[in-house]
Amino acid sequence: MKYQYSIYGLKTESHLKLGVYPLSPFKGSPDVMIKKAKVRRPKDGMKRTVYKPYSVYNADLYFLDVMGIAKYLVKGENEVLLQKHPEANWQDVIAFLFDSIFTVILVKNDIFLFHASAVSFGKKSVMFCGAAGIGKSTLAASLAANKGAKIIEDDKCLVQFNKKSGKFQIKNQYPFIELWKPQLGLVKKIKGLVPASRIRENIQKFRINIQGHRPKRAINLDQIILLNMSNMEDRIDYTEIKGIQKVNVAKNYSHMHHVVPTLGKNKEHFMAISKIVQGIPVHSINKSRLTKLEDFIRYIEEEII
Amino acid sequence: MKSIQKQLEELKGKVVWMASYPKSGNTWFRCFLSALLTGKVDINRINTDGIFSNRHLFDSVTDIDSRLLDEDEAKLRLSDVYRFHLKHSPKLEFTKVHDAYCYDKYGNPIFPTDISHHVIYLVRNPLDIVASFANHNNSTKDNAIQLMNNSNGYLAKQKNGLNISNQLPQLMYDWSGHVRSWLDQTDIPVTMMRYEDTKKDAVANFHRALTAVGLSVSKKKVKEAVELAKFDKLKSMEDEGGFREKVATVKSFFRSGKSGGYKDELSINQVDSILDAHYQVMSSLKYNLPEFSFNANTAL
Incomplete structure (x- = not known):
């Protein structure tokens, strides 16, 4: 099952229903895909990369670990991977997706909120x-x-x-x-x-x-x-x-x-x-x-x- | 003798926790340090290293909005936040703390021992804290006493689940619990400083604290810094230009700074309420009972 949304104008297709966010069906290929997948912290030692306790980012990727909730990985301009923590609920996963991850994918697309x-x-x-x-x-x-x-x-x-x-x-x-x-x-x-x-x-x-x-x-x-x-x-x-x-x-x-x-x-x-x-x-x-x-x-x- | 800056650089990656119950002389100590390090004091630019519960630091290190976290979730991350912060600091840091020495939900201390160099625990007669704390919180003295006697007391914890303060909620226990939590822990070396002793001989006591931390500073330099950070000077700075650390709803942060001022400010019932709750810890810290107290004498 896939759900379609318009997120600040970006045609977004998601494997995950984004809670109360209104559906917005569109034609053509999506600008952004949100997928459930296994997410790992990127390896150490990459150049021009910021390593923080719960996030890693550079010009190609943005990784965020919201401990006990989910791990998120923004790849390039059009892909968000997320892995829910076994004990977390989807409502919490979506709360942090809205908070930080959407902003990052928008920045990757030259959209600044x-x-x-x-x-x-x-x-x-x-x-x-x-x-x-x-x-x-x-x-x-x-x-x-x-x-x-x-x-x-x-x-x-x-x-x-x-x-x-x-x-x-x-x-x-x-x-x-x-x-x-x-x-x-x-x-x-x-x-x-x-x-x-x-x-x-x-x-x-x-x-x-x-x-x-x-x-x-x-x-x-x-x-x-x-x-x-x-x-x-x-x-x-x-x-x-x-x-x-x-x-x-x-x-x-x-x-x-x-x-x-x-x-x-x-x-x-x-x-x-x-x-x-x-x-x-x-x-x-x-x-x-x-x-x-x-x-x-x-x-x-x-x-x- | 190496310069103080050089000595601080040699201890980089570590922190001295300046822990205290509120209104126990923490700001005075920070002003003294600022004077020692820079040769001047501007109360709105105190040159020490912030407060442990700083929400802005937490958010910028974790990349999430901490207002979306509950207290347990925030506590689990505090150690990592400070480890990361210190990794990028060029010198030994002096960080103010009002939290009690407490633990996350898995039983780990929220103050990581691997980066903790020392604790300077500043303590003051709780009877003298009352009026000052009431002023600080813009509350009545009875309300201040209620908080000081509450074994589940907090600072910066808002009502009805509101969670927008610029500091994370800080669990303090009651006054005795706060004192015990820091003085009884054995994870980090601790030096206790009584406010009253420092009032009597600031040079000797500040010098003792620096020595305990492992810093070698001449008494002459300590004396110069003490002069710059005298209470009346700090108070006139606030009168002239305000103080950004003051809670907005109160008139002034620096009040009287007196020891024994409670005798003119508290009723017998208020004194008794503090003594009933904290007599044991006060005695262990050599705070004498006031003669006019009834309940506490009975408690003896």
Whole structure:
């Protein structure tokens, strides 16, 4: 049995049903194959290769061992092999496939995702970039629950150029938002969201389907905001980043940007980010941990959007 | 005498764990080390080597988002994360730890002995920790006492399964459990430093700690570093420019730093609650009982 999906635009055929991810049948040959197979850690001593305790990568391969869950191997640009740990469940195997492995296969195909959530207000959209745990999803859900925004994308954003309009746009690719249990109250306030399922059995993070809520069409990207957190006094610093600094700073907000050079995609990464940020304002927000979420959202609403 | 930098390079690949229950003088020691190594102290750029529970380090070494792991799964990987980190470090590292000396689910210590050079265990009278810990956690003193008396106490463990703190959850046990876990373990050599002794004679005590670690530094240099890292200087640095390690919800990290300050800050009931729970370990560390305590005298 094979299952077909569109993963950030890549035609993907999988031996494994990817949980709740929507099927998307396609014609022609796939861009990416996901196969169940025996996976071994690559041998030591390869040149230009990073060896870490649980991962090995170079320009040709990316190996990841999520101990007790699965081993994954990305071969070239179009093949993902995975071997489930005998005691693991498939839900967990898929959670880590979504988290790291998809990003790697996309990078191999010159597709770079921002570590970001994006919302739209009518025809205007803003992308909030930031590290895990900074509050991107909560911010997007709060803006949707309290300010009438639409969630375009959560956690990882693909920004694409539209030749017709000559603009960079975001269109929903991954039809879920992922929220921690304490934030689930927001979900009830947003129309069109389907009740949540856990990402992993032992983790209190939930995946919520936004297919009935998200904008159906691609939306022009009007602004990129880079979120940073500080322990300093209750203050929000909002600064525009200009010139070449835009590229240098923004590329550090690509998901798994640290593996990009070793995967041999440094130049492609720089060029891709450079094109995107050239015509779009990039701002950095330094938010104190002391700043309350409602104050921060009010600031975003009044000062920025 | 070899320079301190040279001595640290010769011990590369190893780590000194600066272990303590929170608010026991760990930051002071780190500021002292920073002064010793660089000749200056900037509390927002302390020149030691981070905290064991650093989530960013964990994620970048494992290539996975640790928020997707439960505590057992994270603990299983900690040893490998630190081994890898030290393999790429050019010198002996000094790493802050608030975790108790504890084990993963297979019974292996989470602090790998093969890379552990020494433990400096910093201990402070728990009665003096209370008010400072309450300030640190932006909680009441009673809540601080509750945590200090909880044999399953944690730092950075969030409520309702939320797991987004920039530090991994740290199992501390209760105050006595924390002390015992580090002082009773025999896997790694340990030197205990009482905060109160260091307050009385910082030069002698910091010098003793460095010697125990195997570092040869003149008392003159230690004295210069102690001067740079004096409590009032650290406090005025925070007053002027803030302190990034402070929990955002509290006014200041450096409070009074006094020994015996609890006499003006705790009620008799609060003192008794600490003594009831920790009398034995306090006695073993030569912390005298306050005369006005009722329950503890009965316990005698």
